[in-house]
Amino acid sequence: MDSLKSEQNESMQTIFAIRHLNLYYGKKQALHDINVDLYEHCVTALIGPSGCGKSTFLRCLNRMNDLIDDCKIDGQILYHGTDVQSVNPILLRTKVGMVFQQPNPFPMSIYDNICYGPRCQGVRNRTHLNELVERSLREAALWDEVKDRLKTNGMALSGGQQQRLCIARALAMSPEVLLMDEPTSALDPISTKKIEELVMSLKERYTIIIVTHNLQQAARIADYTSFFLLGDLVETNKTETLFSRPSNEKTERYITGRFG
Amino acid sequence: MNENLSLFDAKESKKIERKRRMKDFLAAGSTYLFSSFSLLALIAILVFVFSKGWNTLSAAFIVGDYNATLTSVTTNQAITETTNTFTYQAKDGEYFAENWGLAFTDSTTTEGNPIVRLSYVDPYSNTTSWIDSNTGEAFRPKVGEMITVVTLCDSPAENEIKIVSGNKGAENMAANFRKYNFVKNMTANVGGGGIRGSLISTLWMILFTLLFALPLGIGGAIYLGVYAKNNVITRTLRNAIDMISGIPSIIFGLVGGIVFLPIAAGSGSSGNLITGSLTMACMILPIIIKSTEESIRAIPLRQSQASLALGASQTQTVFKIILPNALPGILTSALLGVGRVIGESAALVYTSGTAIKDVIIPTQGSATLAVHIWTLMSGETMNYGASCAVSILILFVILLLSLTVKLLSLSVQKKQKGK
Numbered sequence: 001m002d003s004l005k006s007e008q009n010e011s012m013q014t015i016f017a018i019r020h021l022n023l024y025y026g027k028k029q030a031l032h033d034i035n036v037d038l039y040e041h042c043v044t045a046l047i048g049p050s051g052c053g054k055s056t057f058l059r060c061l062n063r064m065n066d067l068i069d070d071c072k073i074d075g076q077i078l079y080h081g082t083d084v085q086s087v088n089p090i091l092l093r094t095k096v097g098m099v100f101q102q103p104n105p106f107p108m109s110i111y112d113n114i115c116y117g118p119r120c121q122g123v124r125n126r127t128h129l130n131e132l133v134e135r136s137l138r139e140a141a142l143w144d145e146v147k148d149r150l151k152t153n154g155m156a157l158s159g160g161q162q163q164r165l166c167i168a169r170a171l172a173m174s175p176e177v178l179l180m181d182e183p184t185s186a187l188d189p190i191s192t193k194k195i196e197e198l199v200m201s202l203k204e205r206y207t208i209i210i211v212t213h214n215l216q217q218a219a220r221i222a223d224y225t226s227f228f229l230l231g232d233l234v235e236t237n238k239t240e241t242l243f244s245r246p247s248n249e250k251t252e253r254y255i256t257g258r259f260g
Numbered sequence: 261m262n263e264n265l266s267l268f269d270a271k272e273s274k275k276i277e278r279k280r281r282m283k284d285f286l287a288a289g290s291t292y293l294f295s296s297f298s299l300l301a302l303i304a305i306l307v308f309v310f311s312k313g314w315n316t317l318s319a320a321f322i323v324g325d326y327n328a329t330l331t332s333v334t335t336n337q338a339i340t341e342t343t344n345t346f347t348y349q350a351k352d353g354e355y356f357a358e359n360w361g362l363a364f365t366d367s368t369t370t371e372g373n374p375i376v377r378l379s380y381v382d383p384y385s386n387t388t389s390w391i392d393s394n395t396g397e398a399f400r401p402k403v404g405e406m407i408t409v410v411t412l413c414d415s416p417a418e419n420e421i422k423i424v425s426g427n428k429g430a431e432n433m434a435a436n437f438r439k440y441n442f443v444k445n446m447t448a449n450v451g452g453g454g455i456r457g458s459l460i461s462t463l464w465m466i467l468f469t470l471l472f473a474l475p476l477g478i479g480g481a482i483y484l485g486v487y488a489k490n491n492v493i494t495r496t497l498r499n500a501i502d503m504i505s506g507i508p509s510i511i512f513g514l515v516g517g518i519v520f521l522p523i524a525a526g527s528g529s530s531g532n533l534i535t536g537s538l539t540m541a542c543m544i545l546p547i548i549i550k551s552t553e554e555s556i557r558a559i560p561l562r563q564s565q566a567s568l569a570l571g572a573s574q575t576q577t578v579f580k581i582i583l584p585n586a587l588p589g590i591l592t593s594a595l596l597g598v599g600r601v602i603g604e605s606a607a608l609v610y611t612s613g614t615a616i617k618d619v620i621i622p623t624q625g626s627a628t629l630a631v632h633i634w635t636l637m638s639g640e641t642m643n644y645g646a647s648c649a650v651s652i653l654i655l656f657v658i659l660l661l662s663l664t665v666k667l668l669s670l671s672v673q674k675k676q677k678g679k
């Protein structure tokens with residue numbers, strides 16, 4: 001264990017450091033004293049039974065919880081050493097992109113979908129936008145399928161294509177981190193496989209934090225896995241370690257399917 | 261135990277079945293009865309309005325002046341001779357000149373002065389050589405036209421000349437026409453009764469009302485639908501908006517009169533199109549806020565979430581995602597508002613005046629179409645024909661508006677289902 005930790009610290013840069021994070025929805029506490037480091041250029045999977053706070057935790061990282069009226073946070077979420085609560089959320093979200101469970105393209109053309117984020121930041125240059133669209137769609141492995149119909153409505157694509165469009169749309173912002181909340185749970189196995197491959201290819205350039213209910217998926221694609229239970233972060237470990245030799249008894253019971 | 265058994269008892273279940281059928285029949289029957297009542301009412305309205313108003317409705321009626329214009333008429337060869345004798349069954353109050361084929365009645369001008377009106381013109385009436393001295397074109401007298409003054413004479417030699425004024429009554433006019441076979445010249449009040457002015461002032465009213473109400477309403481809806489926290493103030497605001505839509509329009513008229521008229525001081529005590537449209541804007545504001553807010557709420561949350569997660573500000577999200585998606589709702593609310601403006605009279609009587617005008621200046625009072633009806637019907641003689649003709653127009657526009665609203669909401673539903 002000790003050797004593993006030192007190995008992590010040497011080769012990996014911490015991008016998010018979470019310290020004593022408590023989160024309340026009104027009076028109800030949804031996260032209890034979370035402490036964890038998330039590493040750059042890694043895929044980190046968040047697993048755990050339904051309602052344990054995975055989405056809540058993910059939304060803390062780009063401050064989407066700000067939108068919930070009675071949500072209160074204390075503790076620190078350090079992004080490159082700065083507390084995210086002190087930075088402009090708009091700036092934070094351009095660096096920390098998000099992909100949702102339900103594909104949610106805008107009801108506009110594929111092209112405009114991709115350009116939405118950059119345009120909001122004031123990018124107007126046509127050739128620059130064209131390059132951006134092609135680059136993002138290529139990165140999201142969607143270019144070959146849609147390059148002839150960039151003007152068609154994004155809603156007219158299949159579910160799997162819509163989800164890759166949403167990924168491309170997030171990538172167009174050139175973020176450092178990509179948060180994904182069960183991005184494949186609404187998709188068929190083939191689309192799921194495509195997105196999994198995509199995630200693995202993206203980790204060279206981006207840091208990916210992905211919530212999943214599919215333990216095999218976590219085992220396939222994640223470098224690190226965190227197990228949440230009832231608002232507690234029970235265990236974070238290298239994925240092979242967590243699935244083969246979990247250090248916590250609760251983790252073992254969950255991954256062997258004995259509860260949750 | 262017993263109840264369970266009775267369900268399987270054939271006799272018992274038949275009885276229950278009969279009872280149920282009976283109840284169903286009664287419920288269905290009363291539903292049909294009541295809905296047929298409302299259908300009957302609708303048909304009655306349409307039949308009444310069309311039977312009374314259809315004949316009056318014409319292009320001239322729609323684009324014509326309300327106030328008659330004074331026209332002087334001369335004759336082709338100085339004098340016209342009538343040779344035929346015409347027959348006509350004169351009604352009560354009508355006086356017929358058989359030698360001319362013209363009938364006259366007593367009437368009043370729009371200013372309320374006594375005047376003689378033509379109530380019947382024989383199709384072959386010998387007035388062919390009458391000439392409008394302004395235009396030089398043939399002048400054919402029409403029913404409804406007012407005779408101000410006429411110079412009659414006994415023969416082309418003008419041995420005896422008689423000048424008859426229109427304010428001396430129809431009986432006198434007819435008697436003189438009977439006596440003389442030649443008309444030297446005549447001054448008539450031509451045309452009138454048209455609704456062009458009221459139509460235009462209705463258009464102005466719609467324009468100004470939307471100009472005031474749309475920005476306020478959309479702004480309010482965005483506040484309530486996007487920014488407002490769910491707290492006591494917001495709930496109170498929503499309830500207040502709901503309550504406003506239930507206030508009778510006459511009260512809007514009163515309060516509008518008290519609040520807005522001083523602003524427009526100098527334009528007379530009866531207000532103008534601006535004060536009227538301010539009042540109307542207050543009236544339709546709740547419609548616009550509610551309908552727009554509803555359509556904002558109907559936009560899936562994940563759309564605005566996606567926008568915010570991409571680093572868009574709340575304002576950018578409102579303008580790029582929320583408003584474009586809410587556009588059909590905004591349009592619907594605007595159309596509903598237009599319907600209210602077209603149909604409203606009570607609130608406008610005190611705030612934009614009841615005078616029917618031909619030249620419309622927004623800073624002066626003038627009647628809209630609905631108020632036009634009110635004015636026509638509040639005179640000494642109720643003018644059912646013209647009122648019903650205006651009603652046909654109003655009903656037609658309202659029908660068009662509600663059809664458009666239906667189509668809009670259908671296309672929105674299709675879009676939401678299709679994708």
Ligand SMILES: Nc1ncnc2c1ncn2[C@@H]1O[C@H](COP(=O)(O)OP(=O)(O)OP(=O)(O)O)[C@@H](O)[C@H]1O
Pocket residue numbers: 025030048049050051052053054055056057068
């Ligand atoms: N907006 C909210 N207001 C109040 N409570 C909330 C809100 N969102 C989530 N919660 C509560 O917080 C807890 C954690 O929810 P969260 O959505 O993070 O779970 P999750 O692990 O993502 O579950 P799932 O796997 O079903 O998506 C749940 O008990 C949930 O009821």
Ligand SMILES: [Mg+2]
Pocket residue numbers: 054055056181
């Ligand atoms: Mg979740």
